Amino acid sequence: MISSARLIARRRVIAASGAAAALALTLAACGSSSDSASMPGMDHSSKSSASSSSSASPSMGDMPGMDHMASGNGLSDSQDGYRLSSKDATLPSGKQAAYRFTVTGPDGKPLTDFALDQTKRMHFYAIRSDLTGFQHVHPTMAADGTWSADLSSLNPGSWRMFASLTPNTGTGKGKDFVLSRTVTVPGDAAKTPLPAPAASTQVDGYTVTVKGEPMAGMAHPLTVSIAKGGKPVTDLEPYLGTYAHLTAFHEGDAAFAHLHPTTKASGDHGGPDLSFHAELPTSGNWRLFLQFQTGGKLHTAAVTLRVG
Template structure:
């Protein structure tokens, strides 16, 4: 006969079927990410709650979920923590982000552009310099149009609503798959409550990286240039492509694009691009206030550099002063505009 509970003890409660987890593995779901050699992964593991959720919960979910996916895919996610605190009175470290002459005065977390050249690449973490990227979701259907929504929050978890216009836009959003394919350069729009939104299509399954590149304006008017990054998941069979071999010339839509110059780790050196159509220099037009924009992403951790050019010295050319933060292979993406159409030329470069 079963023993009776002690006198005065409450009876044992029946299990709550709404919270009871059934034994055995979860059956496959349509939204799972199918990784080669690994199997299915629930993309919700990398997901984040809506914009209104607690900031620490959001940050933990994104960092842990992104790390799990990155490790399973064999990529190093890089540093997940913000830069270490600096001594009193010293300027904190900053992401590499160089601007063309004539850009309005603002700080790179207190560093000059020259000082920034020796810093680590940006976009390795979801929080930096007192700002946090808070997306409404990180799961998107592969090959279908959707909308990415996010906020930038300050140290007090308040949505930031004041941004400086840098190169014609207050927010630059770069999206690329983790094998460095599918590059997109987008410009979201902001609602009054600080929520940014932009149409987004992730054309193929896999894990993608999104970079928010902006200059925030604090209550005291101080401007801080920051690049934050977060992983996005598109469910389906992920077949990563190998990085193309290094080359100094490529073609895109009938234009021949080449470059001269060899980036080196820790050194600021010129990289000069030429764009030609046939035997003639291409009639480059200003795009976002310059004749070209260059984004470089490091293979592996996907460290981010956004480099802007010198004034055009001759038709069809554009020169960038680039500082690679460390050795490795990089994928360079050059945006240029001719006849109102923006095109992107991509190159693989090895930095020693």
């Protein structure tokens, strides 16, 4: 039998241990509540998000790569009341074709006033679902707001047509929009495997090298170097107001990203190194298309970049 004195002592030890454990749990809870506000993937109330300062980390709803990001990756025909419309659901295979479309504003009327972006009122891209057949053209607009994009020969398959624009009037004035629709080109659509990620590629005798390891959803500098015959190229000519134009598409869904140049063009002596601001929203393989000009000729180099 345990004596009453020993039993009382044992109960005191157990009580003290329980109090210590409760205190530890309380402290841990306090610590985790302050840490979780900066931890990605946590569910925070709208009240705490609204009260956060502008310098605080963005909430999940503001993070690139989240669900609402579809309005910025070009995979929708509408955004903020602006809509890309077209009667062209198919285009012919193996020959030149014109894709006709309109962009309407929140009032439902065709938009006709656009701001210049890299010297053009509209940049239009056509890309096949396997990220081949890239075309970048500058369509023309009729007085009624109907645009016509003249495309060269298209191979059979599913294509996505992107319109990159900036309204110069209305509620979306000064805001960049990328809207898109899909088009079918009838015929035997053989899929081409995406080339493996590589640091460099060849085009028209030029070697194009991409330097940088961007992470998904994070701003990251990217450098492109151009050489020919083993020598740095220094005779790049201005193209669309800069020395190179860089566009990227995501493998699998063809999400769009335009990498903005930070190297200013001044005369016909650009190169060999060109800097870009890269912010690719999702991880995976991205197909980069670099366009640059020398001797009055436009070159288009393509390389696959892996984003972690």
